[in-house]
Each structure stands twice: as C-alpha cells, then as structure tokens.
Ligand code: BDR
C-alpha cells in the first residue's frame with residue numbers, strides 16, 4: 209500500500225481530499241500536515257482534526273506546518289480565501305470539537321522523518337501552498353532521493369490561473385517555494401487547473417450523501433453545497449464545483465486517471481508573472497525531466513470512483 213501524507217490548507221475541497229485518502233483501499237494515510245491559504249494554519253489543523261473525527265479516522269496524526277511563506281515578500285499579509293470556503297474554511301458548517309490536538313512535532317519535521325521511514329513507498333500530496341515541502345527539502349536535501357512521489361494540486365499550464373491570469377491560488381501563495389519544489393529533482397506530478405476545472409461535482413451527487421441519513425453524509429453535503437453555491441455564482445458556466453484537491457489524491461493512488469506531459473517546470477516569481485507555472489525553456493531537451501503536468505483527465509471514471517469511495521465511507 210502507498211503511504212500518503214496530505215499537506216492541506218483545509219478548506220472544502222481539502223476536506224474531500226481527506227475523505228478520499230481515508231476511503232481509498234490502496235492507500236494508507238499516515239499523517240496530515242497543515243498550511244495556510246484557504247484559512248490560517250491553526251484553523252486548517254482544527255478543520256483537519258474535526259473532519260477526521262467525522263470520518264471515524266481519529267487515529268491519523270495531524271501536524272501544523274508553516275503559517276506563511278518563509279522566502280517570499282510578495283505579500284505583507286498572506287491572503288485567505290474566506291470568500292470561497294467560508295470564514296471557517298468548511299462552508300460555515302459547525303462540527304463537534306475534536307478531543308484531540310495537533311502533534312508537538314512540526315509538520316516539516318514529520319515529512320522529513322516519514323521520507324526516511326517510508327522511502328519510495330511515500331507519496332506527499334500538497335493541496336495548498338508548497339511552503340512546508342520546500343522547507344523540508346531545504347532542511348534535509350537527502351529526502352529528494354528518498355521520497356517516492358509528490359503529487360500536488362496547483363498550477364496551470366494550458367489554461368489561465370484562477371487568482372490572476374498567471375497564477376493558480378496555491379502557487380500564488382508562495383511562488384518561491386513552488387519554484388524550489390519544481391526545480392528540485394524530487395519527482396512531481398502537477399494536478400493543476402488544466403484537469404481540476406474539468407472534474408466537477410454537483411448537488412445531484414451531494415444529495416446522495418444527504419440521503420444516507422448519517423452524520424458524515426449530511427455534514428459533507430452541507431459543506432460541499434456551500435462550495436457549489438459559490439461556484440455557481442463565480443463560475444456559472446461550469447455547472448458544479450471543481451474537485452481540485454481530491455483529484456490530486458486520486459491521481460496519487462491511480463496515475464491513469466490523467467494523461468501527463470513530461471517536462472522540467474519552473475514557477476515565475478518576479479512581479480510581472482508571479483505564480484505562473486511553465487516549462488523550463490533551458491531544459492527542453494532533458495532526457496529525464498523530473499516533473500509531469502496533467503493535461504487530460506478521465507473525469508467520468510474518476511467521478512465514479514470518487515462517489516463509490518466517499519458514499520461507502522459516509523454510509524458506515
Ligand atoms: C486550490 O486553491 C484552494 O482554494 C483550493 O483548496 C485548491 O487547493 C484551487 O486553486
């Protein structure tokens with residue numbers, strides 16, 4: 209079984225990513241690290257604990273990572289996405305307080321220890337800014353050769369960004385860290401807007417969760433319906449909400465959900481193009497590029513799997 213670490217800024221789609229990782233039969237979720245973005249890091253960790261409790265997965269340890277970029281002065285104050293995920297990050301839905309707290313070890317050190325412990329079996333799945341992973345690679349460069357794979361949600365190669373024409377939200381939080389991760393030799397698969405904007409969930413599906421009559425089914429339906437409501441206002445042409453973060457977990461478990469382009473990528477971090485993810489023109493002839501960008505998705509098969517896993521999990 210693959211060992212997974214999720215590195216989340218726990219908002220609505222991050223919560224669905226947790227559910228997918230808990231439910232996936234071919235994966236073992238060994239820990240959740242938190243960052244900032246949709247909400248501040250303390251709230252992200254709180255949400256992760258509460259979501260795990262709701263899913264009956266209270267044995268998964270939860271760590272706090274960095275609260276802001278360590279290398280960028282692009283923002284004076286890191287922006288949060290309360291307008292998309294609600295003030296608490298989980299669609300204003302109230303969940304019971306968790307009786308657990310975050311682990312004492314930092315999320316960055318947990319990633320480093322896990323790389324040494326699990327080696328190639330380990331897949332790290334960042335679905336927020338890349339601050340924590342960049343910090344881990346900087347602190348212990350040896351882990352580049354140890355980690356099996358990094359499958360991240362972020363970036364946009366063939367489509368425009370969602371916070372600016374150049375940038376997708378996760379990369380935009382810390383383009384410097386993202387550039388460190390992409391230019392590192394650690395193998396990366398980028399699951400960006402190219403594929404996540406084509407993988408959609410509607411209220412038809414959340415109704416199936418509601419109909420289960422379980423606490424997990426109802427709460428998840430409430431959380432995700434809030435997000436679908438926002439998507440309906442912001443992107444009426446889509447007709448649903450994007451499964452950004454859970455698609456990254458799906459691809460980590462089963463890479464055949466997407467078609468990828470092999471290349472070496474960079475992230476622009478000058479004022480002009482802040483956060484733009486492109487190929488590295490200096491390395492177009494590299495015979496062994498370290499990155500893959502997902503450019504096509506079998507969204508039907510993915511959605512079927514997603515619904516199978518989550519509905520079963522919420523029913524228990
Ligand atoms: C990404 O930004 C965050 O708001 C979402 O959780 C997702 O990870 C989409 O651009």
Ligand code: CA
Pocket residue numbers: 216217218219221222246335336453
């Ligand atoms: Ca996220």
